[in-house]
Amino acid sequence: MNLKNEYFKLCYTKRIHEFSKIDQLKKWESGKAKSTFKTLDEFYMQELNISKEQLTELRDEFVEFNKLYTRYFNEQRQELFNHPTEFLKWYNDQNGSCNYCAITQEELLKIVTNRDGNLTLNNKTKRSKGTLEIEKLDPNQGYTFKNSVLACPFCNNAKSNLISEEDWREFFKPAMQQYHKKLLSKQ
Numbered sequence: 001m002n003l004k005n006e007y008f009k010l011c012y013t014k015r016i017h018e019f020s021k022i023d024q025l026k027k028w029e030s031g032k033a034k035s036t037f038k039t040l041d042e043f044y045m046q047e048l049n050i051s052k053e054q055l056t057e058l059r060d061e062f063v064e065f066n067k068l069y070t071r072y073f074n075e076q077r078q079e080l081f082n083h084p085t086e087f088l089k090w091y092n093d094q095n096g097s098c099n100y101c102a103i104t105q106e107e108l109l110k111i112v113t114n115r116d117g118n119l120t121l122n123n124k125t126k127r128s129k130g131t132l133e134i135e136k137l138d139p140n141q142g143y144t145f146k147n148s149v150l151a152c153p154f155c156n157n158a159k160s161n162l163i164s165e166e167d168w169r170e171f172f173k174p175a176m177q178q179y180h181k182k183l184l185s186k187q
């Protein structure tokens with residue numbers, strides 16, 4: 001296995017982001033990793049037998065992916081994140097906009113600004129940031145590249161698992177687009 005794959009596996013498949021995960025990985029007693037390594041970097045360098053510079057280079061190769069991983073990873077979506085090249089391709093294919101109503105990330109952020117810094121009306125939930133979300137077209141299926149799209153929080157929340165993709169497009173997309181137009185026209 002090459003170095004890049006090995007690094008990927010440790011960081012994104014086994015998700016070694018804290019000392020306790022090293023203990024689990026090595027089947028060590030709890031606390032041993034913390035007393036063995038000063039930093040997580042030290043663990044990565046020893047495990048992969050690489051220098052600090054090489055570790056930095058590896059991280060640089062995953063900068064884009066890591067940004068999206070930080071924003072979108074959860075365990076149900078592990079399958080998507082197991083394939084970094086495909087994931088980035090899938091993400092770029094989404095064109096930074098909602099698959100249903102076509103609102104863009106920039107427009108969503110403008111609505112956030114128009115609403116004094118929160119997308120939600122009560123400031124609650126991480127939806128308040130107005131980030132496009134990963135949504136399953138068919139809620140009965142898992143997160144595969146074919147079944148996943150980016151959706152705005154409005155469409156994602158309103159459609160939920162109550163309205164099918166087709167019906168959403170037919171009945172609600174036009175209304176949603178009009179609503180967004182109103183929100184965006186506010187100064």
Ligand SMILES: [Zn+2]
Nearest residue numbers: 098101152155
């Ligand atoms: Zn939308």
